[in-house]
Amino acid sequence: MSRVLVIGAGITGITTAYTLNQHGHDVVVADRHLYPAMETSYANGGQLSASNAEVWNQPGTLLKGIKWMLQKDAPLLLNPLPSWHKYSWLAEFAGAIRNYRTNTVATTRMAIEARQHLYDMAERENIDFNLERRGILHVYHDRAGFDVAARSNTLLLKGGLERYAVTPEEIRNIEPTLTGTYYGGFFTPSDATGDIHRFTRGLAAAAARHGVEFRHGVEIENMQFGDGGVTALLADVMSAGTRRRNDAERLDVDAVVICAGVGSRRLAAMCGDRLNIYPVKGYSITVQLDDEASIAGAPWVSLLDERAKIVTSRLGKDRFRVAGTAEFNGDNRDIRADRIDPLVRWVHENFNVETSRMTPWAGLRPMMPDMMPRVQRGRQQGVYYNTGHGHLGWTLSAATAQLAAALVDEDLPGLSKAA
Incomplete structure (x- = not known):
């Protein structure tokens, strides 16, 4: 052996x-x-999301990074201070744009396969990790964002994912707790959420x-x-x-x-x-649902707001996870208030949920340029x-x-x- x-x-x-x-x-x-x-693996967004398999290697991602460079609460934040590791990584990221379609399809197929392996492990070992197999709903606030998503959706479908467009009325039926206004969305019924730490x-x-x-x-x-x-x-x-x-x-x-x-x-x-891995920081808050109004007001269906780059997961009756943002700032693990505040504001803009008791967190995603x-x-x-x-x-x-x-x-x- x-x-x-x-x-x-x-x-x-x-x-x-x-x-x-x-x-x-x-x-x-x-x-x-x-x-x-x-x-x-402590407090990520919680999504088991083949619907989020689209790789980031597009010219628009680089343009947004430059545009948001001086905006502290931007969904994507790039520290402009020089670093050979960071800028060599970004150069390779740009070079991988040519493989955007191939890599997105391959990632989608891998994500679909992974779900069953994970479910089998959990069932075999009787692991309770707040699994919710209610699908993931992506929402868009305007036609421009929706049309971009429709183009990328063709690659997810090519990878074998069941995902379809939904109207504002259908969004309300899928997740009635939403209070915002949306142009449309895409729903993936086979996606799921769970507590990665558990x-x-x-x-x-x-x-x-x-x-x-x-x-x-x-x-x-x-x-x-x-x-x-x-x-x-x-x-x-x-x-x-x-x-x-x-x-x-x-x-x-x-x-x-x-x-x-x-x-x-x-x-x-x-x-x-x-191995040119770069640490890309993401943030989350875990909201404790202490009152009946918050328990009723928090969503059970997992969400992704494409404009805010924020995702949600319901972790049992009394916990609500909200996560997002990408920060290119080296091996920095600080939890910044100006990066947590947008997550809290987003909760109040979209749900009737009390956030007086919540735990902030930050983690470093290990990202390859492609x-x-x-x-x-x-x-x-x-x-x-x-x-x-x-x-x-x-x-x-x-x-x-x-x-x-x-x-x-x-x-x-x-x-x-x-x-």
């Missing part, structure tokens, strides 16, 4: 570790946090029951490569200020799968690979990647975990336990 180290205990790392375990591999998960799902923690617990070993609170200081596999040097994060160089623990494995989100770029460099996740072998023998999912990690992870496990299986056959 081969031993595989999975680096990262977010949604991608946990789905990968679980799948590798089901394929008969001896799996160890290492993460710098003390618990699973403590970074980007799912990831539940799947991690299931993986542990099946024999996956977890090493929390450790960082990968270095990796050494040889014909016999990979040696990872693990250092205790809690003792970072006092440990000596030779204190790092040696962990010998046959293979390593890097699923470390925005940290994957640094780890790839250790392995001699270039918006496509990287599931591939590394330059060094025994190194694999499953990372760079951007804003669709929750949506795509259960499918890319299968792809990553298949690569490992080709090189290190396991003893499959999967049904």
